[in-house]
Amino acid sequence: MNIVVCIKRVPATDTRIKVGADGTSIDETQVESIISPYDEFAVEAALQLKEAAGAGEVTVVSLGPAETTKELRTCLAMGADKAVLLKDGDAAKRDAQTTAAALAACISGLNADLVLCGKQAVDRDQGQVGTLLAAKLGLPCVTEIKKLEVADGKATVERAGDGGTTETWNVTLPAVLTTTKGLNEPRYAGLKGIMAAKKKPIEEVDAALDDAHITVKSLELPPPRREGRIIGEGPDAVDELMRLLREEAKVL
Amino acid sequence: MAGDILVVAEHSDGAVKRPSLEALTCAAGLAGSLGGSVTALVAGPGAADAASACGAHGAAKVLTLDVDVADTNAWAAAVAGVATEASPALVLFSHTARGKDLAPRVAGKLDRPLASDCTELSVDGGAVVARRPVYAGKALVNVSASGTLLATLRPNAVPATENAAAGETSAADVKAPEKGLGAVLAEIVAAASEKIELTEAAVVVSGGRGLKEAANFNLVEDLAAALGGAVGASRAVVDAGWRPHTEQVGQTGKTVSPNLYIAIAISGAIQHLAGMRTSNYIVAINKDPEAPIFKVADYGIVGDAFEVVPRLTEAVKAAAAAG
Numbered sequence: 321m322n323i324v325v326c327i328k329r330v331p332a333t334d335t336r337i338k339v340g341a342d343g344t345s346i347d348e349t350q351v352e353s354i355i356s357p358y359d360e361f362a363v364e365a366a367l368q369l370k371e372a373a374g375a376g377e378v379t380v381v382s383l384g385p386a387e388t389t390k391e392l393r394t395c396l397a398m399g400a401d402k403a404v405l406l407k408d409g410d411a412a413k414r415d416a417q418t419t420a421a422a423l424a425a426c427i428s429g430l431n432a433d434l435v436l437c438g439k440q441a442v443d444r445d446q447g448q449v450g451t452l453l454a455a456k457l458g459l460p461c462v463t464e465i466k467k468l469e470v471a472d473g474k475a476t477v478e479r480a481g482d483g484g485t486t487e488t489w490n491v492t493l494p495a496v497l498t499t500t501k502g503l504n505e506p507r508y509a510g511l512k513g514i515m516a517a518k519k520k521p522i523e524e525v526d527a528a529l530d531d532a533h534i535t536v537k538s539l540e541l542p543p544p545r546r547e548g549r550i551i552g553e554g555p556d557a558v559d560e561l562m563r564l565l566r567e568e569a570k571v572l
Numbered sequence: 573m574a575g576d577i578l579v580v581a582e583h584s585d586g587a588v589k590r591p592s593l594e595a596l597t598c599a600a601g602l603a604g605s606l607g608g609s610v611t612a613l614v615a616g617p618g619a620a621d622a623a624s625a626c627g628a629h630g631a632a633k634v635l636t637l638d639v640d641v642a643d644t645n646a647w648a649a650a651v652a653g654v655a656t657e658a659s660p661a662l663v664l665f666s667h668t669a670r671g672k673d674l675a676p677r678v679a680g681k682l683d684r685p686l687a688s689d690c691t692e693l694s695v696d697g698g699a700v701v702a703r704r705p706v707y708a709g710k711a712l713v714n715v716s717a718s719g720t721l722l723a724t725l726r727p728n729a730v731p732a733t734e735n736a737a738a739g740e741t742s743a744a745d746v747k748a749p750e751k752g753l754g755a756v757l758a759e760i761v762a763a764a765s766e767k768i769e770l771t772e773a774a775v776v777v778s779g780g781r782g783l784k785e786a787a788n789f790n791l792v793e794d795l796a797a798a799l800g801g802a803v804g805a806s807r808a809v810v811d812a813g814w815r816p817h818t819e820q821v822g823q824t825g826k827t828v829s830p831n832l833y834i835a836i837a838i839s840g841a842i843q844h845l846a847g848m849r850t851s852n853y854i855v856a857i858n859k860d861p862e863a864p865i866f867k868v869a870d871y872g873i874v875g876d877a878f879e880v881v882p883r884l885t886e887a888v889k890a891a892a893a894a895g
Contacts, residue, residue, distance in 0.1 A: 336710075346711065357824045417679075417685060445705065445706055485763060489757055495755065534717045536714070540714075545849060548866045557880070561871055
């Protein structure tokens, strides 16, 4: 089975965000990058499917700046076979539509049986690219899967529906599935994997993106919250808390 | 028409869901500035019964879509069909489990941009401006597009209010234009008990590692039940397997914005704070007075959760009983 996984290089989740000089993006100096956590579930799922089948190939694709080779190398160290970097230095051009178009143009030539993406990247938090990619490829799509089984050219997946329900979907492959937490525990790349990854290929292609469909007018930090206040110690503070919730916050 | 707005309203057997009433309220305000009107799109069993609630919250017109809502792709095609005809300024969804799955499908079919999980929508120079959190709420962007914009509205971001100015509601049927692609919903298994959706709850009570073990989460559950709220959890306890992933609040979990958020034995890592800092009121109960959670807590109690929480639960129950 040919599995393609899409990943994105994003700032680490403990990054303290500062507004950049352009006023529309963040200040990226001294920001550590990681593979977007939801994408790691996609990589792990692909590796597990390949291992269970004892055959197949896992290709990791990413659209991003040249430095994204670091994140792609990590995927190769986890066990992916090869990687493609769609290089684009202009983050402003990368909205959900242009990203999906660039990924689709690449993936349509990879003869994929299954395409996996994280449910959203934890930078822009849009949660769209997987679905848009499926639309461009003309493939079925199920989002936010937390369980995946593949047999006989079909996938059976579970996702959380409304009100705590669990939905089971039967999907004809090829398809695009987006992954969420709970699907698996992504592995760490061991030393052996890191050494092996050095010999694995990363193909670099210049991405030719159209102009973004959506314009970011400004990026700003959220207004500061009211100063925190400690109202008391121990269970005796509960009476005061109840009074404040009733009379000041009016939430009871 | 250029200033019109379509709202995809979700309902359960005709009872319109609160996030959809919020979306309708939001749309009614925008339509006033844009000089257009609001059309609600409802689908599924009981859709006709949803019309009056949509009208009361600002829809001038209600279209019922004759489509199997279990087939999200067909549902999206029906919405896209109406949007192509109407070429509105905005197609608005709620950022619910269904809405966030549906909206990108419609965006794909229309090849139009989508602003997800917006906390505010406004009109500037005749165009809709969407304000949405990025980096899990550590920053906000204001975005716009030329032509039709799609957006999903975060639950609890805009209060739902009735709009008495709404005119007569007329309902019309739209047939589903296509069958979905090869993804079929085989089964829906309900939760053991009807759960309040974490992201839609007015009250969220979350527990952290300070509760020492999974069984002690009954403290959190009891307080949540007394308040009619949902249960949340920190990443640490989800990763430890005490609670399901669906309950995680924070950057790799859910972002919540309830009226009242109570953090029990949660220290408040930056990723957790990002996921709950827009809550209206925050209560923190923690043994460590230096815990970062107290920096964002309107009401902090320094103390042992095992002593404070049962007392609080009793007080809430007593207050409820006293009416």
